[in-house]
Amino acid sequence: MAEASQPRRGRVVPQVEDALRAMFGEGRWRPGERLPSEVALAAELGVGRSSVREAVLLLAHDGLLDVRHGSGTYAAQEPRDAREARDVRQLLRRARLLEVYQVRRALEVEAARLAARRVRPEDLTRLTGDLKRRQKAAGAGPAAFVDADLAFHRTVVELSGNAVLLGLFAAVLPVLREELVEMVVHETGLPDLTCAHTALLDALADGDPDAAVAATVKNLESVMTHIAEEEQ
Template sequence: MPLGSLRPSPLVEQATEHLREQITQGEWPVGTRLPGENALAKALGVGRSTVREALRALAGAGLVQARQGSGVFVIATEAAAGPAEGWAARLRRAAITDVYEVRVIVETQAAALAAGRRTDEDVAALEAALERRSRAAGADDAAFVDADIALHAAVVAAAGNPVLSDLFAEFAPALRERLIDLVELLGLREHDRNPGHDTHEALVAAIRDGDGAAAEEILRTELRQTLAHLHAH
């Protein structure tokens, strides 16, 4: 069965289902090494990051397994049965666009709350996190993403709601790997080693000044720009 190009949206879900059909219908038997990401991306008419997300979903369903240095192999033709998965496991196999849409909702509201509730200690933590993000501009992509996530975690912490902080902590591992992939894929730091600095500086200033509306809008704009990149790739 030929793969065939996919419709524009939602790409990850379509790619996952298309590849799942190849496996469950026996086109790729157990033990088969799947084509590489470049080949799959070309066959499906999508970006490599979309293929990567689809393969993660299939791995979460127990159909494929990545073997270091060897590729991705089919290990079952039916999704593994088992107990209901936990929240953390659900996030790990979720499409990054789905995770990011929820992130936009959670973090923008957290920023608005932070502006109204921040303490002097919160402001000091935010300014320190912003400085660490700037210093990480000279580091590799993984270190920069870690510093970026730490700043966002400080924003959520300043909201003074432990449930929001716990929710963000659950998001962080799922976000980290995918954001590193995105930075590398799009070359976001090739011309600017500290992308988004002005935006994050303005966000910290809005929270420090108690301007909830500005903090919410600044963060919504920044996160939606990243989400647009994710939808495009």
């Protein structure tokens, strides 16, 4: 089993929560099994006890943990009806995300086409920086990664020079961010789209609208296909 990654500087509690969720995903604790003490978890993750305590309370609120005062914290025994309710919520979330992605694809395809025709050297420098930050954020937790990813895509939309496209993208962004963070936290087998992002940057650098559209479609439809397959 892989060692738990230590949270980086920043919003510590969400990072501790992500680390604990990852441990659950790895099967570190069986249902009903007692977790290590707050002191032990804090030492393992390299954070303070208060951060661990807050993260534990968040996970208890989500039903993953059972905090028993005077006894300790245990991995929750999930009843069948709770599992079924969770599965229904997950199906609804995927359906909503697929609809959001359909809107996102329509906006970003046209934005990529327009951006390829008007991008400047200084714009490419900005995009390169956005892409590097996205790559660095891959190990910084779901929220940090999603924020870095969306920053890259927002820059592309801005470079389209179309204020209406940018306004529509900005309107969709809060819902998109929320759904993407949930997807990164809960979904497995998500495609690695680093190459598609690099291909988009290369297409913009070449001033090639068709290649920019192709890279954008590959990026977004890979995720849409994954969502649709998980619904079946």
